[in-house]
Amino acid sequence: MLKRFTISVVLLGFIFILSSILSRVGAQAPVESPRVLIIATGGTIAGEQGEPGTLGGYDIRKPIGEIVAGVPEIRRYAQVEATQFANIPSAYITPDQWLQLARNINSIFEKRPEIAGIVVTHGTDRLEETAFFLHLTVKSEKPVVIVGAQRPPTGISPDGPINLLSAVRVAASHGARGKGVLVVMDDRIISARDAEKAYARTGGFSGREMGNLGIVARHGVEFFYAPTRRHTSGSEFDVRDITTFSRVDIQYSYAGSDGGGKTDAKAIIVATTGLGGAERNYYEALQRKGVIIATTFPSGDQVASPSSAREALPIIAVERLLPTHARILMMLALTKTQDIHEIQRIFDQY
Template identity: 40%
Template sequence: MSLPRVAFIGTGGTMASLGRHALDIQDYSTLGQVMATETIMARVPELAMVAEVIARPYGAVISSRIGFKDWRALAEACHAAVDEIPGLAGIVIGHGTSTMEETAFALSLGLKIDVPVVMVGAQRPATGLSSDMPMNLLNAVRVAACPDARGMGVLLMLNDEIHAAREVTKTATWRMQTFRTPDFGVLGQADADKVAFYRRPLRKTAPNTEFDLRTMESLPRVDITYAYADSDGTAVRAFVAAGAQGIVSAGFAPGNPTPWEAEALAEAVKGGVTVVQSARVGSGRVVAGAKMREQGILAGDNLNPQKARILLAFALTVTRDPAEIARIFETY
């Protein structure tokens, strides 16, 4: 019986990094040694036991530098893999953990392929003592090859846990269990005997969206302003002056900026900037109350600020109608 075929696109990150010695699990990035996709695979020969893994080189990129240009390039790389590899069961993308949740959400909004795409990274470099890279990569390949993973959009796999791109966020600086889905929990787990799913996302996801990353030349500028005691709206006015077409307010729970920041956001709306209210707490919905509706500010639902920023930027590529943007936030 032949094994499933899975493409592996490596972009660098901790999982591809080499340290000076086994205890170098903090400053390894200063060494600047990053493995190519094929070299990463060679360090995990057990991959051959679960799938025929096909390397698709991309290039090493520090995840803190990854943004729209790489999202579009990765979308093109995923489509090319599907076109060029007969019978492809799924795709795994190796990625640094800093922005992995954002890349995952962007791809989940803008891909037009129906094979599973699984993002994977590591909290410790490949050379680190008890590195999580080998098992994370092996499990990501298993999930990508699993028929039950189809139709869930882009998934994220770390620490034996499977998360939905829309819902997951990084919650700890160093811990292995850093990725969490605060409101709803994991979709499933990759255990020793099988990949087990227990729920499916309900919001629309790739490929059944109104967005296509490959056709986007750029994204409109969307910034995030963070609420804190005494925040006075200076950041909001600076973003507007810099040409922001959208602003996400990361407000206090349940979704309120300071009065002074609220004034600046209301001014921005009057000036034609689309404002979406999110919350800085990382869990729970923001609801469009009477005051928000009066000011023309839209609700970000339960998306964290960084995810709300991506969805607002995507929405602004297809419409500037506030009602339509509100619909998009209720859909994805």
């Protein structure tokens, strides 16, 4: 009897010691945080004032390493790497740089499967354009998040640090996969298709009527909606084959206008709520010369109906795209086809 009791005590002691060792090993080996790459292009988020803490002007010169170091909270949510693509105002960003950026992102996702998502820091002037271009040309379901700031980091109450933290949290979120390129500003998650800079102060980015997909809450990233139009991994556009873009202009319609004058553009996006007689004559003359015409509301909110198949000079109907976004889609469409009906098919699907 004593012998059995002794054996039981020894076994219980062994189980206790073993469970203690296993629990200690588990505590020392937590689940690894997602790895997020930050690609910096410049903008106000990299601004530095000559007189910090004022409302004065700034130069864009802070390196991304310094910007990330200023937000140590990021390390709670992701393992972060950073690389400097450019450090310029976004008004200086060109389509050639869009191509290079898209190729870089596609190469990173292809060669580095451990990267869970990418954040691109960007100036707000052209942020919505770069975001939509990437929305159409990145070939991965992994999240790409574009983020900026309306106030420089050395200014009063800067918004860059919290925007960057929110962007990293979204890029690290599994729920962000498959939703296309996202714009994260002021804790709002906006589809790149609908993102718009409405005004130059905090809270100034809008998803308009249909583009707000979710929010970054204190407890986590929450999505409520997802895009239905083609994008990213479902897109037909391949930047590996593109070397140059046809010229696509944007012209505004207004009372008394007789058109935009002489142009060598291959296509024109007309921001209009309705063309006058002189304008219509002007654009029809361009169509007879082979120029493709598309119309959208200046606000981008109209859903236009396609031209009748019987019309000799059909106009491309744009469905809820800003003029700047319609221009980008037209630029990419022209790398695939010059056929007016095929271009309309592209505008119907994206």
